[in-house]
Amino acid sequence: MAKQNAKTRQEKVADREIAILDAASAVFNEKGYAKASMAEIARKAGVADGTLYLYVKNKEDLVRGVLARFYAQLTETAQRGVDKRDGTKAKLKFLARHHMREVIANWRVLEIAPLIDRSSDAYRQSELYALNRAYVSVFDRVAKAAMAEGLVRSDTQLWVLRDMFFGAMEYSARTMMFVRRDDDINAFVDHLLGLLLSAPAVSPTGDVLFRLERIAERLEGKS
Amino acid sequence: MAKQNAKTRQEKVADREIAILDAASAVFNEKGYAKASMAEIARKAGVADGTLYLYVKNKEDLVRGVLARFYAQLTETAQRGVDKRDGTKAKLKFLARHHMREVIANWRVLEIAPLIDRSSDAYRQSELYALNRAYVSVFDRVAKAAMAEGLVRSDTQLWVLRDMFFGAMEYSARTMMFVRRDDDINAFVDHLLGLLLSAPAVSPTGDVLFRLERIAERLEGKS
Amino acid sequence: MAKQNAKTRQEKVADREIAILDAASAVFNEKGYAKASMAEIARKAGVADGTLYLYVKNKEDLVRGVLARFYAQLTETAQRGVDKRDGTKAKLKFLARHHMREVIANWRVLEIAPLIDRSSDAYRQSELYALNRAYVSVFDRVAKAAMAEGLVRSDTQLWVLRDMFFGAMEYSARTMMFVRRDDDINAFVDHLLGLLLSAPAVSPTGDVLFRLERIAERLEGKS
């Protein structure tokens, strides 16, 4: 029956939207925002120039859509990966590797993000902002668990930990772009987590140990 | 005498160069690379459009000049501040605060940096690359001292430390751009250094554990 | 019916292309290449500046298009006129007059031709080169007939004849531009052909000289 094969009108529209976002992602990631032309995106999406404007308001809106989808997918794959792993440490390691991989693969699209005016109130209420927070919260949940488990110093503030985690990776990724050794990712992630997680909940400073020994001595003397 | 007041032709040229770089810095920082127009920069520098091209080859060359000067100044003020402080910890704290202040103040100019093609060999031999390295090496020297003094875990690799340091700050700065509480900078820096430097010179090495175990044994022996 | 009046989209596009080439021809012919501006051509074609670039890649491409059309038309009218005439001499006379008329009417456009880089291999494979050759070959065919008929010295090389024919006319046309007497064209053409064709089929070649010498000898022998 026709109905079974034929896509409904809604499905066709949805397909087109996906095709446009795919094309835009590819072109933005290849050329950056300024050099990506709407015409090329339209061509790559198999659509006429004018058709783009039935799906997005303008170029900025399109890039927003691309970023939104990127964050949504990022969040989903991140959460799925976290759920699959056992143990907070394993979850963190997965998140780190996953983030670096994606950042490196979508570098130029992510470079565009700051070009979008985020200072406006509009941004705070935007879908993009919400998606960004959703992604961050995947990390936050795992990080909180890590703190609860004493993997991280108990007096650590979550936002600082988060900035170190993502900041270090993105900074590092930028460097790796030019050196391009894929195995570096794992080495870097291991090292990074080593540093972030090394600090025990009970920070064993010399002072603390000193007190522990005093206690032990007292126990000895006493008993 | 006229000669004393009057600027020589060379001085005037030098002044103009500064005026142009100042204007370009301001406009790039306000609008970003793409939306900054040569005409506006010329106007702000008090100079005709064509005059710009007596000082720079083209727009890209101009932005390179702006970045070069920025890094040169950054390096100089960083080094001077480091020299003035006593103690590695104080030096690091200064570097961190200094970096954050400058990053926040010149946010959009710094966003332009990645747009410059860094993959080419030409870049590696460029003035900009050298200046970049000069700035990083200010940090590297202090960081090495910190490691030598046991302020940082002895098994830490310098480049990871560097990525965490700069990465965390730049990531954080990006967030702070929207929240804009200046006192956050200090709080963040303190926290960041607390984490990076927390790792005790005497970490829970086998030695300490050994002593704890002896204590336990003694207690056992008692009972 | 609307359909009968209304031009199809394709027809409109074709009309525009003609309008643009017409406008470009006129402006180039009036001002020469350097002083002809794309803006003026656009205005004359009744089209926006940007529209030009939907039809041609750039200014050089536009001038190439103008020249191509000129040569194509020149070839066609030349061939048609040749076909209509009877007798090689009449054909040549037509070709000469036709060429001079067209050269004078399109003087400045033709001046542009040498500005196009002809040394490259690209040119040799270009449409323009082919059109040029097509036009020349109209002359060549008639010239060969003239030689076969003994209207031209039998030892004449075609390419020299061609250079004299076209060269003389173009040189002369340049002079006439300033004097501007239209009736000069015919006088000149008659004279030119008189010279080119006067040379008898039997010219004082070695053969002729040989016979003359025999005659002389015989006379000598007599005396």
Next chain:
Amino acid sequence: MAKQNAKTRQEKVADREIAILDAASAVFNEKGYAKASMAEIARKAGVADGTLYLYVKNKEDLVRGVLARFYAQLTETAQRGVDKRDGTKAKLKFLARHHMREVIANWRVLEIAPLIDRSSDAYRQSELYALNRAYVSVFDRVAKAAMAEGLVRSDTQLWVLRDMFFGAMEYSARTMMFVRRDDDINAFVDHLLGLLLSAPAVSPTGDVLFRLERIAERLEGKS
């Protein structure tokens, strides 16, 4: 003594003028009018940009000066060569070869000539026009001699002969620019003169020769 070594002020000015014309000739001939910049000419002449304007009114004036000197030199060398040769034919051959050599060597400068507005009355009274005529008259004198000697058909008009002579060579030179075989020049010149000079005042057609032979026979038989 200073006076002997030092050039007078007038000599220095004259030297500069020559240096400027030399530089301009070279640059115009290399790049053509549009792409030749006053700055490059100044640099090549070892003079400041502004200094050019002490010697010429503007770029067009400079190109006029270059052309004027070119024609003056051309005329001089042509006349000198003509004087040195014996025999009208030899003189013509020299003129032809000389012209082709010079035209080919100064091709791009000569392309500029038509860009100068010649339609104005100003041109007719200009130095350039006079120089042009002077050069042509070198040819004219020799051509008249050729006609007087019967080397050229007696009913030939001088101006047509002139157009054929110069026209053929310039047209041919244009072609040779791309093929670039230097020996072609001589071959072409020989061929060209062969054609122009072949036609005797009394054209010796086969018919004429036949009658001459009959006469000879009769003389033989008779005497």
Next chain:
DNA sequence: TATGAATGAGTTTTCATTCAT
């Protein structure tokens, strides 16, 4: 809905010419 031809504002860059020194 879809098309794609048309638009025209906006940008960078060049360079002949001027003029204060």
Next chain:
DNA sequence: GATGAATGAAAACTCATTCAT
């Protein structure tokens, strides 16, 4: 006379966006 820094008009070209079909 000589300089060369400064000028600013001019010009080619791009491309996001619109709208008649």
